Amino acid sequence: MNVFKLLSRSSKAAQSAPSQKLPSAGAVPNPQLFRDDEPVTVSPDTRKSKKRKRGKDAQDMSAPLPADLDFFGTSKKENAEPAIQATEKERKRTSQSQTDTEINGAQEEMEAEPYDEDESKRILRSHKLKVTVLEDFAPQEDEAQPEKKKKKRKKEKKIVEKKKDAKKQLYPQPLTSFAQLRIRYGISRRLAENLSEQAYKLPTEVQLGALPLLLRSRKTEQEGQNGNSISASASGAEYGGDVDLLSVAPTGSGKTIAFLIPVIDALLSEKVAEGDDGPRAIIIAPTRELASQIVNEARKLSKGTGLKATLMKKGMEVVERPEEEDSKDEAEAARNFEEEEESASDSGDEEKVVQQKKRKRRRADKVKAAILVTTPAALLNALKQNDGSLASLLSVRHLVLDEADVLLDPLFREQTVSVWNACTNPLLRVGLWSATMGSNIETLAISTLNTRWTSLSSTNTTLPLAAPSSA
Template sequence: MNVFKLLSRAPKAVQSAPTQKLPSSGAAANPQLFGRDQSERAPDSSTKSRKRKRGQDAGEEEQDLPPALDFFSWPSEGKKRKRKNGASTEARGGEEDTEEATYGHAVLEPRTDATEEDVYDEAECKRILRSHKLKIVVLEDFAGQDESLLKQKKEKKEKKKSKKRKHEEEEAQKKSKKKDKKQLFPRPLESFAQLRTRYGISRKLAQNIEEQGYTMPTEVQLGTLPLLLGSKKAEKEDEAAESVGEEFQERFMNGDIDLLTVAPTGSGKTIAFLIPIINGLLSEAKNTTSPNPGPRAIVLAPTRELASQIVNEARKLAKGTGIKSALMKKGMEVVQRSDEEGSQASLSEDEVEKTPHAQKRTRKRADVVKAAILVATPLALLNALRLRGDKFAELPSVNRLVLDEADVLLDPLFREQALSIWNSCTNPALRVGLWSATMGSSIESLVIDTLNSRWNSLPSTPALPPRSPLVRVVVGLKDTAIPNISHKLIYAATEQGKLLGLRQLLHPTALPSDGSAPSLRPPFLVFTQTIPRATALHSELLYDIPPEAGGSSRIAVLHANLSSSARSNIMTRFRRGEIWVLITTDLLARGVDFRGLNGVVNYDVPNSAAAYVHRVGRTGRAGREGGVAVTYYTKEDIPYIKNIANVIRASEKLRGEGEGKATIQQWLLDALPTPTKREKQRLKKRGVEARRTVKDQDGRNRARISTKSGYERRIENRLRGAKANAKKGPKEERTRLERADSESEFEGFDA
C-alpha cells in the first residue's frame, strides 16, 4: 500500500442531513401519538439504581447484555429463577413451555419481563391512560335490564308532553346518562412481551407478533388488548373491576364484552382486533375436538382494498397456527345449501321471476369456505347468504363480528347490508367490535338499539349466556386528525387555479425557497369528488412528469369502475414505488395503509369533516413525522369549508402549535359562513353541484378539468363543428350558406 497516497487522501465531505423529515424515511422508533415525553423521560426500572462509574461520560450508558450472554449476572428480585430437580415443564396458558435454559445440572425457568407486576395499582393505571389520552367508558351495562324496563321506557316516551317540558326532561336524561357512565381503568399493555406472560396468549402467536417487529404498543393497542384478552388470572378480588359490580367483573376479566373503539388513523386498529380473534380461535380449538363448520369470525370492510389488507395482516399473525383467513370472492359459498337453494341463489331476482321453474339455470356449487376468519365487503357476503328474495341464510358458527370503519358500514349507504349480516349471526355468544377513526353519536345509539332488538329476538333458554356490556374506548380527541400532519388550506379561486397549484406541486423547483409554500414530495395521493373528475385529471396531468423521470408511467388513476385485477395491479405498483402520483376517489380514503406516503392532496374538498380526517390519515402512519395534507378550495367551496377548518384548528391545538404558527387563524374562522344541517346533508350526499358530471357535445359525461379559458374552448368547439360540416355533402353545405345569407351580418355577442 502506498503510504503517500494514504497520507494525501482528503477526508470525506460531511453529508448534510436532509432538510425535511419524510414519512418514508423509515419506521418510527415510537409509534405512539401521545405520552411520548413521559415514556422517553421515565428511567428504566433495571437501571434506576445503577450509578455512573468514575471516568464515564454522562452521555454514555451501560447496555444490558441479552440473557443468553450475561453469564455473570445475579438474578434480581424481579427476575428470580427457581431450581428444578427434574426436566419438568411449566404450563403457561394451557400449553407446555419447553423454553428453558440449563446451567450445569440445574434446570432454570426463563426470565420474566421486568416490568411485570402482580399488584394492580389503580392510580398508576389512571396516570398512564390519561397521559396517552385514553378514555374507557361503559356505555351500556345490560345486566339488570329486563323487557319490562324497556317497555316502561317506551311507554314514557310515547306520552304526550309539552315541548318545553319534553326538552327539559331530555336534557336531564342526558346529564344523568353522562353521570351514570362508569369509567374503567384497566391495567395498560406496556409492551407486546406482556401478551405472553400476563394474558397467556399462544406461544406461536407471540412469536409471529415478534417477527413482525411489534414491540411497543400504540394507544389503541395499549387500551383495547387488555379488555379483549381478559386476564390469565381471573381472580374475583382483582381491583380492576371492583367499581363496576361482580356481574360485570367476571365478563370483564374474561374479555367478554362488546367494544366500540374510536382511534386516530394509522394507530394500529387492525392488529388490535386481529390478535384477540386469533387467540380466541386457538383456545377454542384446544377446548373442542370438533369445531363448528363454517367461519367463526367475520370482519366487514367497506372496500375490497381494505379487506385484502386485513387478510394479509391476519395471515402474517396466524402463520403456523392452523388458523386460516380468506377473502370473500365471487362464487364462494359460506353455508351449505341444498340444490334448490343453490339454483335459486345463482340467479338474480329478475331472472327468477322471468324464467320458468323447469328452465331455471343450475350451476355447480362451490365448496363451503373452510377458513375460520372470513373478511368481506357487505354486498359480497350478503350475495353469498341470499336464499330467496329477502331471506338470508343464518350463520350460527360465527361468534365474533368486527365492523372495520363502522361509521361507513352503518351509514345509510351500507346500513341495510351490514345490519342484515349482523342479524344473520344467530349465535347467542356473539361478540361485536366496531372500529373507526370517526364515530357519531347517532352510530352509538344505533348500535345500542341493534343490540337490544337482537337480544330480545333470541329465545330465552337456560343455556342463554348473560348479556355483554358495551364498552367505548376513545383515543385522543374524538373525530380529529392526527397531530403529526402539517395541514395546508389554500384558496385557489377557480378550477384553473387548483390545476395550476397541483402542477406546482409536481415541479417543486418552481416553488419559492422561503418555505411559505407547502413542501410535498412524491409519492402522494390526489383525491377527487367523482370518478369522471379523476379520469379527467389523470388525462390532464399524464405528460407533466418528464420522460427522464419515468413519464406517464409515474401517474395512475384508481377508481371503482376498474376491474379487480387492474386495481390490485395499480396498488402493487404504488406500494413498490413505481407510481409516484395516484389519483383516486374516496375508495382509498379509509383504512388502506401506505407506510411510505409523503402526503395527500385534496384536489376537491371532502364531503364532510369525517371524510377529511380519513383522507389525510393516509399519511403520517404509525407515528411517522412529516406528512403534508394540502387542500384546495374555490369560491364554490366557501359555504362548506368551515367544517374542515375546524378540524385543522383542533389538530394543530392537539399538536401544541401557538396562534402565530397555526395554519387556521381566528379571523378566517370568523369570516367563513357556518353551514346548516341541511347543507351538510346535501353536501355529504351529492357533493358540490358545480363539480358534478358535465355532458359534452357528443353526449358523454365528462368532468371539465382544464387550464383553458372559456374563449379558447369556444374556438375549439367552432373548429370541431366546421370539420363536421366539411364532411357533409355539398347540398347541405349550400343550404347552410343560403341560411347564412338570409340572416343579418351582425349576430350579436353570442358565442
C-alpha cells in the same frame, strides 16, 4: 354481555381525522403514540399511502421518551428520574430487547407485575385513553316472572341504578409491552411468536387500552386480592374479555392488530366440533382493498396456528344450502350424471356440462377458513337464498366492523345491519372500530345491539349474565 367504548386521543382525532372518508381517501397524519406534543406533518410518503409503514415508525417508537412518559422503563419507581437518566435507561432497555429475543426471568417478572390503580390511571390519562361502560344488556333474572307491584318498584330502582352505572368509567390494566400478552393474558405461544416475528414490541395507544379489555387476564384473581392493584371491576377484567367494544382511534393507529389478536386467540381456544368447519369470525370492511390488507395481516398473525383467513370472493359459498335443495340436487346429479355426460358429449350439449361443473365448483368453493374478511355486499350476496331470505351464520362467534362509521353510514347501513343480524349465535361478540364515530352511529350501534339482545333473550334462556363470575 357489556358494551364498552374506548376513546383514544379523541380530541386530536376529531380535529385531524377526516370524517366519513373512506380509507383510500388520502393524506392522514401519523398519530403514533408518544408524540403528542409534536406538530403533525404529512410527508409526501404518507400522502401516497395512509398505512403507517412499520420499519421507519417502529424505530421512531423505540426512540427515547421524555421522562414524564417513560412508563415502560422506570414506572415502578416512585419518583420519576431526571429526563436524561430515564432516556439513557430506556435506550439500554430497547437495545437489550432488540438483541435478546428470549425474555429472561427478571423481565418476565416485571412484565407480569400489574400496575396499581394510580399508575394505571396515570398511564391511561397520559395517552388520553378513556374507557366507558355504554350498556349492560344482561337479562335480569326476574324478567320472566309475573310482575307484582313490589317487584316492579324494585326493578324500576334497578333500572335507575343501571342507567347511573351506564357511564361508569373503567381503568383497564394498560398493556405496555407485547410480552405481557403471553405472560399476563396467556395468548397462544404461536400467536405471540408471530407478533414477535413481525417486530411488534410496544403497543400503540389503542392496543394499550383495548387488548386488556378483550383478552382474559390470567391474573385477575390475584389482582382482586391485591390491595395495591386495580380491582377487577374497575379494570373491566371481571368480564374476561366477553364484551362488545366500540373503539375510536385515529387512522393508522394500529387498530387492525388490536382486533385481530383477541379474535385469533379466542378462535384458538374455542372447541370446534368435527366437520364444523367454516367461518367463526367475520371481519367486515367497507372496501375490498382494506379487506385484503386485513386478511394479509390476519394470515401473518395466524401463521402456524392451523387457523386460516380468507378474503371473500365472488362465487364463494359461506353456508350450506338448505338440505332439501341439496339432497334434491345431489340425487338428481347422481341419477343424471353418467347419462348427462354421455349425452352431453354425444350431442355436444355443453350447457349441461357447464351446469354440472358449476354445481360441483359451488360445493368446492365453500369457505372453510375460520376467519372470513369481506365487504358487506359480498357477504350479503352469498347469504341470499332463492326465496329472498338470508341464511343465518350461527357458527360465527366474532364479528368485527372495521371503519364502523363508514359501514353504518346510510350507504352501507342496510347491508351491514343485515349481515350483523344474520349472525344469530347468542354468544356473538361484536367489535366496532373506527377513526371517528358520530353520536348517531353510536346510537345506531347501541340500538342494534339492544334489539338483538332483547330478541335473543326472549327466545333463549341460556344467555350469559352480565359478568362471568371469574375471568
